[in-house]
Amino acid sequence: MQLIEKISERLEGDAYCRHFERRADSETLVINLGPQHPSTHGVLRIVAELDGEYVIRAEPVLGYIHRMHEKMGEVKSWWGFMPNMGRLDYLHAMAWNQAYICAVEKLAGIQVSERGEYLRTIAVELNRISSHLLWWGAYLLDLGAFTPIMYAFEDREILMDLLQQPTGQRLTYCYFRFGGVYADMTPATLAGIRDFVPYLRKRFPMYRDLVTGNYILRKRIEDIGVIDKDMCRRYGATGPVCRGSGINYDTRRNEPYSIYDRFDFDIPVYDTGCGMARYMVRFEEMEQSLRIVEQCLDQIDKSDGKHVAPKSPKPNYKAPAGEAYQAVEGSKGKIGVYVASDGKKNPYRVKLRSPSFCNLSLYAELAKGTLLPDALQILGSIDLVIPEIDR
Numbered sequence: 001m002q003l004i005e006k007i008s009e010r011l012e013g014d015a016y017c018r019h020f021e022r023r024a025d026s027e028t029l030v031i032n033l034g035p036q037h038p039s040t041h042g043v044l045r046i047v048a049e050l051d052g053e054y055v056i057r058a059e060p061v062l063g064y065i066h067r068m069h070e071k072m073g074e075v076k077s078w079w080g081f082m083p084n085m086g087r088l089d090y091l092h093a094m095a096w097n098q099a100y101i102c103a104v105e106k107l108a109g110i111q112v113s114e115r116g117e118y119l120r121t122i123a124v125e126l127n128r129i130s131s132h133l134l135w136w137g138a139y140l141l142d143l144g145a146f147t148p149i150m151y152a153f154e155d156r157e158i159l160m161d162l163l164q165q166p167t168g169q170r171l172t173y174c175y176f177r178f179g180g181v182y183a184d185m186t187p188a189t190l191a192g193i194r195d196f197v198p199y200l201r202k203r204f205p206m207y208r209d210l211v212t213g214n215y216i217l218r219k220r221i222e223d224i225g226v227i228d229k230d231m232c233r234r235y236g237a238t239g240p241v242c243r244g245s246g247i248n249y250d251t252r253r254n255e256p257y258s259i260y261d262r263f264d265f266d267i268p269v270y271d272t273g274c275g276m277a278r279y280m281v282r283f284e285e286m287e288q289s290l291r292i293v294e295q296c297l298d299q300i301d302k303s304d305g306k307h308v309a310p311k312s313p314k315p316n317y318k319a320p321a322g323e324a325y326q327a328v329e330g331s332k333g334k335i336g337v338y339v340a341s342d343g344k345k346n347p348y349r350v351k352l353r354s355p356s357f358c359n360l361s362l363y364a365e366l367a368k369g370t371l372l373p374d375a376l377q378i379l380g381s382i383d384l385v386i387p388e389i390d391r
Helices: 002-013 015-019 069-075 093-108 114-142 147-167 187-212 215-221 229-235 275-302 355-361 363-367 372-382
Strands: 029-033 045-051 054-061 322-329 334-341 349-353
Touching (some): 045 372, 054 363, 054 372, 069 349, 093 114, 114 187, 114 275, 114 372, 147 187, 187 275, 215 275, 215 372, 229 355, 275 372, 363 372
Antiparallel strands (some): 029 045, 045 054, 334 349
């Protein structure tokens, strides 16, 4: 009985529950989605007020997996903070690796070996495909389709095997180093990647027949959860969310970095703004990533240097005083890393810009007035990863 009384006291003191306090004459119902709900794909809690099956309000509640990454950046060395990047977006850890490393290299004027740039690009784009494959399977699982996730994980397993060879890791990668990467890719690894490109291309028609053209899927996500351009701009939405709303913005093209200006690739853009548009953007981005990887493989043998610059900084490195910012294109959107240095062995300040945080911010407005099943579908179409929100 005492335990029940304590739980009741905690619920009464919950600011979000008080915000949704039910009036005596109201017929609405307040429910919690998460923080252990399968559709949130992580410890995200959404307090939803329902009138029947219609969502009146849906407020995300954050903080269940907050680990103080930015504060950790102030007490760790420039080298020691690298592994934190793989723990932010564990699905596209390579992009966070790249954002932090490039920001420090810009601050300190560190030169990157040309071969290292190609290896970075291959790793980032393969990891982008891996992230999209997992989203594809998990999103459809939310909608009740079990078979696609088995195909997605079958192909993703090949990618993880390939990336494990140079990195020694399968998920939370820490592959990048100042001036290049941790280890070179062997001829066998590069040959395996070259074989993977046509293999995955042959799988796409099967994916389209099984899922993309499926009548049931289209009825569930077409013209539902429409995000217009104005909403994207107001909340700072980026990545497939904004490109599915007709905004042709990709950091790789609009704010060129690394060696992306050497490659020929398209930016998939759809203007309907619905769940199907976001689905198609991610689906087509996998083909564009294959194009980039293929061009890297064709050019890498002509590149100069080793996998890391010969005069790259050592673990006791102290960056010069100053500040720098680097933006890169992650699988969820625009990743930004700001670093400031006062000349010591650890950063003075690290500030991280998370695409999932901005993309989630529009959800409360977007979910209002939708059916509960549609609200869950919309959440999946945004493609969130909670650790980079609770950073």
